[in-house]
Every structure is written in structure tokens, then in C-alpha cells.
Amino acid sequence: MTVKQIMTELESKGSDSIKKILLQHGVREPLFGVKISDMKPIQKKVKKDYQLAKDLYATGNADAMYLAGLIADDEKMTKADLQSWVEEATSNNICDYTVPWVAAGSPHGHELALKWIDSKKEHIAAAGWATLSGLVALLPDTELNIPELKALLGRVVKDIHSAPNRVRYNMNVFVISLGGYVIPLSADAIAAAKKFGPVTVTMEGTACKVPAATDYIQKIIDRGSLGKKKKTVKC
Numbered sequence: 001m002t003v004k005q006i007m008t009e010l011e012s013k014g015s016d017s018i019k020k021i022l023l024q025h026g027v028r029e030p031l032f033g034v035k036i037s038d039m040k041p042i043q044k045k046v047k048k049d050y051q052l053a054k055d056l057y058a059t060g061n062a063d064a065m066y067l068a069g070l071i072a073d074d075e076k077m078t079k080a081d082l083q084s085w086v087e088e089a090t091s092n093n094i095c096d097y098t099v100p101w102v103a104a105g106s107p108h109g110h111e112l113a114l115k116w117i118d119s120k121k122e123h124i125a126a127a128g129w130a131t132l133s134g135l136v137a138l139l140p141d142t143e144l145n146i147p148e149l150k151a152l153l154g155r156v157v158k159d160i161h162s163a164p165n166r167v168r169y170n171m172n173v174f175v176i177s178l179g180g181y182v183i184p185l186s187a188d189a190i191a192a193a194k195k196f197g198p199v200t201v202t203m204e205g206t207a208c209k210v211p212a213a214t215d216y217i218q219k220i221i222d223r224g225s226l227g228k229k230k231k232t233v234k235c
Helices: 003-013 016-024 036-046 050-057 062-071 079-087 092-104 109-116 122-138 146-162 165-181 183-196 213-222
Strands: none
Touching: 003 036, 003 050, 003 062, 036 062, 050 062, 062 092, 079 092, 079 109, 079 122, 092 109, 092 122, 092 165, 109 122, 122 146, 122 165, 146 165, 146 183, 165 183, 165 213, 183 213
């Protein structure tokens, strides 16, 4: 499929009601308002396509950018590709999900995540923390730098309440991810979450709530899923 064909199909699947919901959740124009479920047939048809993903992302259309993440060939993405993507990821769904998903699946996720969390730009720092969450969900504990992750946990405890909105949200998710996916740090994550307590995030006027890290981790433990890694973080 070509970019033109996909854009035409996405436009045909857009709806004003979905667009309104997405805008309320921090997605920015331009976009058609396409349900993720309506993107899946395109994803299934294309599977992975490095160049097509880059071309779709370059349209600047939020629906096309999200789809780009689904069909991206993560292992082929260069550091320059990913840096370009994160710079343009100003929609919440793109900085929280699309770019981190692709970065975590690339050979450059760890290096870029550590760089991005130090950014003064909120959407880039948010993407950095989300990428770290993706990495700990995907990689075996033996491939993770446990002391480094423990130090980052301490950084979250220190900085979470003064961090910008989306960064604060993704720091909280990072703690949940450590607690649920990394067995050696599960107890540390729970202790950290108890230290920083409830996290308040402005959710763009929606009914969405910030998950309490301690409760979320405990649910993972209770259902016997502690340490169970994911094959992919994309959905």
C-alpha cells in the first residue's frame, strides 16, 4: 500500500465523535479520528515496512503517526529516525505510546531513553520514561541494568511531584512497570510508590484516572503475573 492509499482509507474511517474524544485526550490536529481497531486491518495487510512507516509519520497526521508505529520495523530504526520522531511527538498518544514502543523495540532504546528523560521538553522527557517502561516489560531481567534502574527509581521518588504533567504520569507508569516486570526490584518499586504517594495529573478534562502504583503492582502480584514479560508492547 502507498501513503496516499492509506491516508484515503484512514480518512474514510474517521469519525467526528472519535476525533472529539482523541482531542480531549491530548491528541493534536491534524487527525481524522480513527479507532485503533480500524487501523488493525491495514496493519495486518502491511505487517512491517520501515520506509512506509517513516513516510506515514512524516505526514504529521496523528492517525497516520499512530499507524506508523504499529507497522514500523523497530530493528531498522536508526537513532536519527527515532530522534526525529520524538521531536515531532507532541500528541499525548504519540509521545506516550507510539515513539516509546518503537524505541523500546529498537537497538537504541536504552541509550535514547536515558537521553530523553533529561530533556527540558515535556513530551520528549515523557517519551523517555515511557521507553524505559517498555524496555523493562520486554527484556529479561538478566539483560537489565538493575543498579541503574534502582537509581532511576530514586530519581522518581525525588522528582515526581515537581515534574511536568506528562512526565509525572510516565514516571508513575515506570514505577508500576518495575514493580510488575522486574522481580529483583518489585519490592523497591512498592516502597518507592508508598514514599511518593498519590500522583495527581491533569487528564485533559477527561474521566481518566492515574493508577495508584502500589495497588496496580499488588494486582499484578495477586494474579500471578509478576515478572511475566511481554513479546511486544504495541497494541
